[in-house]
Structure formats: structure tokens, C-alpha cells
């Protein structure tokens with residue numbers, strides 16, 4: 228796509244937006260229903276595309292992507308009317324007599340850029356918010372998941388109103404052409420490195436952004452818990468979560484020296500019950516997305532600082548781009564596996580004397596997208612929630628805050644800015660317009676010149692909502 232093509236796409240959408248078509252409730256509902264149809268009429272094709280891109284098991288394709296998109300559509304369809312309603316707010320003495328409301332208005336023409344790891348979900352989930360809020364949208368899927376990118380382009384062209392919703396496939400040149408345009412919002416999911424490129428391009432036009440980035444998500448495992456349940460839940464969003472290629476997968480574990488061997492045994496035992504003795508042959512685990520990521524992952528294991536720390540797994544099969552679930556015990560803090568986001572099937576365990584030492588380790592790294600704690604101790608839970616700054620937290624499970632549509636999903640610090648899901652998606656793509664209405668009554672002479680001391684006292688009392696002060700000023704008393 229050339230610069231001129233990108234300009235053409237945006238100009239076309241801007242004309243549609245100005246026509247006012249996308250603002251109506253009916254248009255929004257029709258487009259959300261079209262997205263829902265994609266999930267119900269073409270689910271098998273989506274499963275096939277995800278298998279081609281990631282060897283994603285059918286179960287994960289449905290649970291982590293297709294059902295998530297259809298649920299988000301259904302909940303937007305159910306709640307849209309309510310979301311669109313102006314929200315009445317109380318007014319103060321300063322504006323008396325008046326009424327006030329917050330009106331949600333669409334932003335205009337928005338760009339949604341997505342990552343490859345959940346290429347169906349991460350494309351359509353933000354789009355649901357953008358459409359519900361009444362915007363025109365360009366979707367740029369990830370070229371690194373080409374089968375899903377092509378399917379999204381085909382299905383969206385077939386189902387949605389292409390005068391308002393467009394898909395632009397491609398890689399860096401297409402991204403650059405798109406980023407050179409003026410947008411009313413950019414919603415980006417991906418790495419921090421590209422997030423910086425997006426943010427600096429957006430700055431040229433003062434375009435607001437949502438950045439959904441990654442980071443190293445810590446998982447703290449306390450003593451005296453049900454280790455079998457904890458192990459199963461950790462596995463479910465580490466290896467069963469796209470082979471660890473998930474932004475909210477546990478990146479590393481912190482536990483006590485005493486607890487570590489028991490935890491390792493529990494994870495090993497559950498891994499074997501899930502994937503058998505030769506996990507490389509299991510059909511229930513995704514592959515690594517491509518050779519570049521495969522080499523990066525095996526490179527992390529070849530690091531001298533970690534190669535003798537493998538206590539489970541470590542096998543790989545380049546021809547199938549598979550890496551076995553791998554546990555590393557007591558890796559050094561300055562190894563690459565502990566300094567960069569792993570985003571794959573390796574799980575380092577850091578041991579400490581006392582569990583409270585976890586706070587220092589977590590705080591020594593950039594703020595993560597998610598943090599997890601397994602404990603039976605209520606005080607420890609409160610302490611963790613108060614001490615750990617993260618995009619979101621789940622206690623005694625992994626990633627479940629992501630599934631809860633009434634919770635905002637997003638990062639903090641280096642893990643991102645802004646949030647979405649449910650009503651938060653609608654809000655992410657809306658401007659909250661303040662509207663105050665008055666009649667011609669309620670004139671107050673103190674507002675206007677010629678100014679006088681009593682007028683100043685009067686205005687001070689009005690702005691502070693001080694009725695007694697108002698009376699004093701009115702009657703000419705000074706304090």
C-alpha cells in the first residue's frame with residue numbers, strides 16, 4: 228500500500244463518517260450482528276486459519292478466540308442502548324439553575340493494529356468497541372499470522388459495511404503508510420518496540436492512543452496451598468495458553484526455596500497428565516509462530532547462565548516449530564530469560580528465603596501487564612494487591628481478570644496505556660462530551676462588571692457552594 232492508497236482509504240472513511248451514517252444505533256447494531264455472524268457461520272474457517280498460523284488446538288481456538296469475540300458482540304448488542312444514553316449528572320450551585328449530562332460521541336476514523344498471537348480475537352475485540360461507539364475503522368491485522376489475516380480481510384469484506392470498515396493487510400510498509408495518516412484514535416496491540424513507533428507517529432497529529440503491550444508477568448506461589456490446583460491453573464495459561472505466546476501468561480514464578488521442589492513436582496506431574504511423556508508430539512499445544520521466534524526461544528535456553536538450570540523439558544523440534552514445556556530452576560536474575568519478556572513455553576522459577584522478597588524482585592522490573600498470587604492467606608492477598616503495580620491481578624488463578632467484561636483490561640507503565648473490554652471498549656473509542664443546559668432565568672449580577680467587593684464575596688460563595696456565605700454577601704456582610 229502506497230501513501231496515496233492509504234490517504235484514499237482514510238479520505239473515503241472520513242466522508243462516510245461525516246455523512247453521519249455510523250452514528251445511528253441501527254447502523255452500529257447491524258455491524259455488530261455482522262461480526263457475530265462471522266463467529267457463528269465461519270467458526271470452522273477460523274479454527275483452520277488458527278491451525279495454519281499457530282497449530283492452535285481447536286479447543287483453544289474456540290475458548291480463547293471465537294467464544295470471546297461472540298460474547299463481546301452479544302454483550303455489546305445487549306448493552307449498547309444503555310451505553311449510548313447520555314449520563315445525567317448533578318449540578319452544583321455554581322451553575323444553578325441548570326441540568327448537565329455526559330454525551331458519548333464517536334471519535335471519527337480510527338485505526339486498530341493487532342498482534343499475531345490471538346490474531347482473530349485481538350483484531351475483532353477492539354473493533355467491537357470502535358463500531359459500538361459509532362466510528363469508522365481500519366483494521367491492520369498481523370502479517371505474521373497470514374492465514375488469519377487473509378480470512379479476516381475476506382470475511383469482513385463480505386459481511387460489514389465497507390464504506391465504513393476496511394481491512395488493510397500488510398507489514399511494515401503498509402503500517403508506515405497508515406501511520407502517516409491523521410487518525411482520531413489508534414488502538415495498538417503488540418510489542419513495546421513498535422508501540423514506541425506508533426506513539427511517536429500519533430504525536431505528529433496529537434492522536435490519542437491505546438497501547439496494549441506486554442512485559443514479564445510474575446506469578447508468586449505461597450506455601451500451604453493446593454499445589455495440584457495451582458499447577459493445573461499455571462499450565463492452563465502458560466502452555467495451554469498458546470504455548471506461552473500470551474501477553475498475560477505467567478512469565479516467571481517466585482516461590483520459597485522450601486516450596487520450589489514441591490511446586491516443580493506438581494507442575495511436572497500435571498504436564499505429563501496433560502501432554503503425555505513426549506509433549507512435542509501432543510496435538511494439544513500450539514507451535515511457536517515462526518523460525519525467528521523459535522530461534523529466539525532456543526537462544527534463551529542456550530545462554531550459559533541458564534542451560535544447566537533446566538529441571539524439566541528443554542527438547543525442541545525445529546521442523547514442527549515445537550518446544551516442550553520447560554521449567555528452569557534458580558536462574559540468575561541477569562540472564563536474558565529473566566530480563567526480556569519470554570513469550571514462549573519456558574518457565575523460570577526464582578527462589579527466595581521469604582515470600583515477602585517477591586515485592587523487591589517485581590519492583591525491579593518494568594510494571595507488568597498482569598501479576599498473579601497463589602495463597603490461602605487473606606492478609607498476603609491484600610498486601611500483594613496494594614504492593615504490586617500491574618495492569619491487572621488475578622488471585623489463585625491465571626488470566627481470569629481478562630475474561631471478566633466488567634473489568635477494564637490494559638497495562639500500566641511499560642505494559643501499556645488505556646484499557647478496553649465491555650463498556651471500557653465503548654469508552655475507549657468515545658469522547659465524553661460535557662453538556663450543560665440552562666434557561667434564560669437565573670441571572671446573577673455578581674458575574675458581571677462593574678466589579679465590587681460584595682460581588683467577589685458572592686462569586687466565592689457560589690463557586691464553593693457555600694449557601695451561608697452567599698447570604699452574607701447578598702446582605703452585604705463581610706467576614
Ligand SMILES: NC(=O)c1ccc[n+]([C@@H]2O[C@H](COP(=O)([O-])OP(=O)(O)OC[C@H]3O[C@@H](n4cnc5c(N)ncnc54)[C@H](O)[C@@H]3O)[C@@H](O)[C@H]2O)c1
Pocket residue numbers: 340341342343344345349367368369370371397398399402403416417418419420421422424438439440441442473474475568570596638643
Ligand atoms: N496487551 C495485550 O493485550 C497484548 C496482546 C497480545 C500481545 N501483546 C504483546 O505483543 C507482543 C508480541 O506481538 P507482536 O510480535 O505481533 O508485536 P509487533 O509489535 O511485532 O507487531 C504488531 C503490529 O505491528 C506491526 N509492526 C511490526 N514491526 C513494525 C515496524 N517496525 N513498524 C511499524 N509497524 C510494525 C505488525 O505489522 C503488527 O501488525 C508481546 O510483547 C506481547 O506481550 C500484548
